[in-house]
Amino acid sequence: MIGEIIAIGDELTSGRITNTTSGYAAQELFLLGHEILAMHTIGDAPELIGSTLKTALERADFVIVTGGLGATSDDLTNEAVVQALGLTTAVHPGVHANLNARLSRELQSGSISLAKLAQLPEGAEVLDDDCRMAGYLLRYNGKPIFFLPGVPPQMEILLHRKVLPGLRTFFPSQAPPVCQQIYRTCGLQEVAINRLLLPLEENRSLQVGYYPVGCEVHVSLTIPNLAHGMKDPLFLETDAFIRKALEHHLFGTGKETLASVTGQLLKSRGLVLGVAESCTGGLISSTITETAGSSQWFGGGVVVYSNQLKHLLLDIDPAFLAQHGAVSHETAQAMATQTAVRLQCDIAISATGVAGPDGGSAEKPVGTVYLGLSYRNRVIDQLCHFTGSRRQIQEKTTQTVLDLVRRALLEN
Amino acid sequence: MIGEIIAIGDELTSGRITNTTSGYAAQELFLLGHEILAMHTIGDAPELIGSTLKTALERADFVIVTGGLGATSDDLTNEAVVQALGLTTAVHPGVHANLNARLSRELQSGSISLAKLAQLPEGAEVLDDDCRMAGYLLRYNGKPIFFLPGVPPQMEILLHRKVLPGLRTFFPSQAPPVCQQIYRTCGLQEVAINRLLLPLEENRSLQVGYYPVGCEVHVSLTIPNLAHGMKDPLFLETDAFIRKALEHHLFGTGKETLASVTGQLLKSRGLVLGVAESCTGGLISSTITETAGSSQWFGGGVVVYSNQLKHLLLDIDPAFLAQHGAVSHETAQAMATQTAVRLQCDIAISATGVAGPDGGSAEKPVGTVYLGLSYRNRVIDQLCHFTGSRRQIQEKTTQTVLDLVRRALLEN
Numbered sequence: 001m002i003g004e005i006i007a008i009g010d011e012l013t014s015g016r017i018t019n020t021t022s023g024y025a026a027q028e029l030f031l032l033g034h035e036i037l038a039m040h041t042i043g044d045a046p047e048l049i050g051s052t053l054k055t056a057l058e059r060a061d062f063v064i065v066t067g068g069l070g071a072t073s074d075d076l077t078n079e080a081v082v083q084a085l086g087l088t089t090a091v092h093p094g095v096h097a098n099l100n101a102r103l104s105r106e107l108q109s110g111s112i113s114l115a116k117l118a119q120l121p122e123g124a125e126v127l128d129d130d131c132r133m134a135g136y137l138l139r140y141n142g143k144p145i146f147f148l149p150g151v152p153p154q155m156e157i158l159l160h161r162k163v164l165p166g167l168r169t170f171f172p173s174q175a176p177p178v179c180q181q182i183y184r185t186c187g188l189q190e191v192a193i194n195r196l197l198l199p200l201e202e203n204r205s206l207q208v209g210y211y212p213v214g215c216e217v218h219v220s221l222t223i224p225n226l227a228h229g230m231k232d233p234l235f236l237e238t239d240a241f242i243r244k245a246l247e248h249h250l251f252g253t254g255k256e257t258l259a260s261v262t263g264q265l266l267k268s269r270g271l272v273l274g275v276a277e278s279c280t281g282g283l284i285s286s287t288i289t290e291t292a293g294s295s296q297w298f299g300g301g302v303v304v305y306s307n308q309l310k311h312l313l314l315d316i317d318p319a320f321l322a323q324h325g326a327v328s329h330e331t332a333q334a335m336a337t338q339t340a341v342r343l344q345c346d347i348a349i350s351a352t353g354v355a356g357p358d359g360g361s362a363e364k365p366v367g368t369v370y371l372g373l374s375y376r377n378r379v380i381d382q383l384c385h386f387t388g389s390r391r392q393i394q395e396k397t398t399q400t401v402l403d404l405v406r407r408a409l410l411e412n
Numbered sequence: 413m414i415g416e417i418i419a420i421g422d423e424l425t426s427g428r429i430t431n432t433t434s435g436y437a438a439q440e441l442f443l444l445g446h447e448i449l450a451m452h453t454i455g456d457a458p459e460l461i462g463s464t465l466k467t468a469l470e471r472a473d474f475v476i477v478t479g480g481l482g483a484t485s486d487d488l489t490n491e492a493v494v495q496a497l498g499l500t501t502a503v504h505p506g507v508h509a510n511l512n513a514r515l516s517r518e519l520q521s522g523s524i525s526l527a528k529l530a531q532l533p534e535g536a537e538v539l540d541d542d543c544r545m546a547g548y549l550l551r552y553n554g555k556p557i558f559f560l561p562g563v564p565p566q567m568e569i570l571l572h573r574k575v576l577p578g579l580r581t582f583f584p585s586q587a588p589p590v591c592q593q594i595y596r597t598c599g600l601q602e603v604a605i606n607r608l609l610l611p612l613e614e615n616r617s618l619q620v621g622y623y624p625v626g627c628e629v630h631v632s633l634t635i636p637n638l639a640h641g642m643k644d645p646l647f648l649e650t651d652a653f654i655r656k657a658l659e660h661h662l663f664g665t666g667k668e669t670l671a672s673v674t675g676q677l678l679k680s681r682g683l684v685l686g687v688a689e690s691c692t693g694g695l696i697s698s699t700i701t702e703t704a705g706s707s708q709w710f711g712g713g714v715v716v717y718s719n720q721l722k723h724l725l726l727d728i729d730p731a732f733l734a735q736h737g738a739v740s741h742e743t744a745q746a747m748a749t750q751t752a753v754r755l756q757c758d759i760a761i762s763a764t765g766v767a768g769p770d771g772g773s774a775e776k777p778v779g780t781v782y783l784g785l786s787y788r789n790r791v792i793d794q795l796c797h798f799t800g801s802r803r804q805i806q807e808k809t810t811q812t813v814l815d816l817v818r819r820a821l822l823e824n
Binding site: 027030042 | 422429432441442448452453454457464619621623687692695696701702707710712717754768
C-alpha cells in the first residue's frame with residue numbers, strides 16, 4: 001500500500017534536531033512491501049499540518065504522523081487534526097485515569113498542563129496498552145492515520161507493536177513483501193563494483209543501488225512483487241551472481257558489520273584480538289565493542305596517542321621512534337608485534353597515521369596511515385592514503401584494519 | 413524569508429539512507445533569519461517532484477531542491493522540473509566542455525550516459541564555478557530555486573558558497589538574523605532544568621526548547637527579530653539569567669562539547685589525562701580524540717576489556733578482581749589509580765560496568781557502571797545506573813566521566 005509520513009516540530013524545521021524517525025519508519029514499511037510516496041517535515045503550525053494531512057489522505061492509503069503530541073504549549077498536532085478533519089475532541093478515559101495516577105508527582109514540574117494529554121480527537125484509539133505513551137489511531141473515511149510520539153525510542157516501539165501489525169489488518173491482501181538484500185563490501189571502489197555487476201542492469205525487474213560508506217560500498221538489490229521472496233529462483237540466481245562477482249570483497253549482508261563478521265571468524269577459530277591505536281585514538285576498539293558479545297574474541301587494546309605511551313605501554317624505544325618516525329611502517333609493525341606480546345593475544349593490529357587537520361607534511365600529508373598486523377609470528381604492514389575530515393580518516397582506518405584481519409583469517 | 417526544501421531520491425523514501433541534507437540546510441537558513449515552512453522527501457517520481465515544487469513555489473519565497481541530478485537513469489529531477497514549469501532543456505556549454513575533458517576516462521565506467529549531465533533546464537545558472545559539481549539556480553516568476561547535489565559534502569559546499577550569499581542578493585532587506593544560543597548542560601534532568609528556567613516563559617518573545625542527548629540536556633534560546641542580535645540588551649539579560657540559573661551544570665555553548673571544554677581546562681592547567689576503559693571499550697578515548705588538538709592534553713589509554721588485560725596492563729591482581737568483582741567501586745578506583753601510575757599522567761579516569769545486553773545480574777543489572785577518578789594522590793568513584801541500549805549506556809558513561817573530570821578541575 002501507499003503511505004505518507006508527516007513529522008512535526010519546530011526543532012526539525014529549524015534544523016536543531018535531525019529527523020530520523022521518518023526514515024526509520026520508511027525503511028520498516030518499505031521492507032514489508034509498502035511504498036512511501038512522500039515524507040514531510042513541518043513546524044508546529046496547525047494550518048500547514050492540516051493541509052499536509054488532507055493532501056496526504058487524498059493520495060495515500062495510510063498516513064503516519066509523528067510529533068506534536070506532548071503537553072507543552074507548542075504541541076499542536078491534535079488541535080490541527082481536529083480543525084482539518086472537522087472533528088471534536090473528547091477526554092480519553094484511559095489516558096485520563098493514567099494521568100490522575102501520576103498527576104500529584106508530575107504537577108510539580110511547572111507550567112505543563114497535563115490535562116491536555118487526555119484531550120484527543122473523537123474516535124482516537126490509543127496505541128499504548130498502558131496509556132502512558134502518546135499516540136493513537138484515527139480512522140478517516142476508512143483510511144488509517146497513525147499518530148506517534150516524536151521521541152525516536154517511543155516511536156519505534158509503537159511502530160513495531162501497533163502500526164506494522166495494524167497495517168496488516170487494514171490491508172490483508174497487500175502485495176508480497178519487497179525482496180531486498182544489502183551486500184556489504186570493503187576494498188573496492190564504487191565504480192569497480194558497478195562494473196562487476198553491470199550484467200544485472202539488463203534485467204529490468206532488478207533494482208540495484210550503490211552506497212559508499214567510507215571505505216565500504218553497500219550494494220542494495222531490490223526485486224518488487226516477487227511471489228516467493230528470497231526463495232524465488234530470480235532472487236537466488238541474482239544473489240549467486242552477485243556473490244560470485246564480488247568474491248572476497250563481499251564481507252557480509254543485511255545488518256552484518258566488519259566488526260561482527262571479523263568477530264565471528266575469530267570466535268570460530270578460538271582466537272583473541274588485541275589492538276594498538278595511535279591516530280584512531282580508540283575508534284577501532286570502540287567499533288569492535290559496539291558489537292554485543294565481543295568479549296569472546298576481543299581482549300582489549302592500548303591507545304598510545306603519545307610517543308611516551310608507545311614506550312611505556314608497548315616498550316617501543318624512543319630512539320626507534322626518533323629514527324623511523326611515529327608514522328612509519330616500522331612503527332606500525334612494532335606496535336602490532338609488541339601488542340601481541342604485551343597483551344598476550346593471538347592476533348594484533350595497529351594503526352598510526354596523520355588524522356589531521358594539523359600534523360601533515362609534504363612527505364606524509366594528512367590521511368597517511370600505516371596499518372600493522374601480527375599473526376602467527378608474522379607481521380605485515382599496509383600504507384593507506386585516506387581523504388576526508390579527521391573523523392572520516394579515523395573511520396576509514398578502522399574499516400580497513402578490520403578488513404585486514406578478516407582477509408588474513410580467510411587466507412589461513 | 414520563507415523557504416521550502418525538497419529532497420529527492422528513492423534511497424531516502426525507502427529509508428536506506430537517512431536524509432541529513434535537509435536538516436543541515438534548514439539550520440543554516442534558520443540562523444540567517446529565514447523560516448523553513450516545510451521539508452519534503454520524495455522518491456524519483458517526476459510528477460510528484462513537479463507538483464511538490466509547484467505547491468512550494470506558491471507559498472514560499474525560495475525553494476531548495478536536493479538530489480536526482482546525477483547521470484544514472486533514476487535521476488529525474490531535471491525532467492520533472494522542465495515538465496512542471498513548462499520549460500525546455502538546453503545543453504549547458506560549460507558543463508559540456510568540462511564533461512568532454514573527462515569523458516575519455518569516465519566512459520570506461522559502463523552504462524552511465526554522462527551527456528545527460530549537460531542537459532539542463534533553459535536559463536539554468538550553474539553554481540559550481542568549475543562546472544564539475546551538479547547544481548544550478550533557476551529563476552521562476554522572480555523566485556529563486558536552487559538545485560543542489562544530494563551528496564552531503566557537495567551540497568554543503570554549494571550551500572555555503574552560493575545559496576546563502578545568493579539569498580542575500582535576492583532579499584537584501586530581510587529581517588535581522590535570528591538570535592539563537594544553545595546551552596549545553598550535564599548532570600541535571602530535563603524537568604529540573606525546565607523548572608530552573610521557568611521565569612523565561614513569562615516573556616513571549618523568548619523561545620526556549622529542551623533537548624536531552626543521553627546524559628546531556630541542551631537548551632535552545634531563540635529570539636526572533638532582535639535588531640542587535642547577541643549585543644541586544646534582551647539577549648544579554650536572558651543569557652546572564654540562564655548562566656546563573658544553570659550554574660556549573662552548564663558546560664558549554666554552541667558547538668562546544670564535553671571533550672572540547674574539558675580539554676581546554678586540562679590544557680590551560682598543563683595537565684595530561686589518561687583513561688582506563690572496560691565497559692565503554694574505547695569510546696571514552698575515541699570521543700576525546702575526535703577533538704582536534706587533543707594530543708596536547710590526552711596521553712592515551714588502555715581498553716582493559718578482559719580481566720587478563722586488567723592484570724597485564726594495569727597490574728590489578730586477579731585475586732583482587734575475584735574478591736571485589738570487575739564491576740565494583742574497588743576496581744574502578746584501582747583502574748584509575750593504576751592508570752595514573754602506569755601511564756604517568758596527571759589525572760586518570762576509569763569506567764567499569766555492565767553495558768549489556770547480557771552480563772547483568774539482580775545485584776548489578778545492565779546499566780550499572782562505576783566511574784573512577786585519580787587526581788593529586790586522591791581517588792574517588794561514582795556509581796551510576798544508566799538505561800538504554802548497549803551503545804546508549806556506553807555513551808552516557810562517556811559523557812558522565814568527562815563531566816566528572818570537568819567538575820574536578822573546576823573545584824580545584
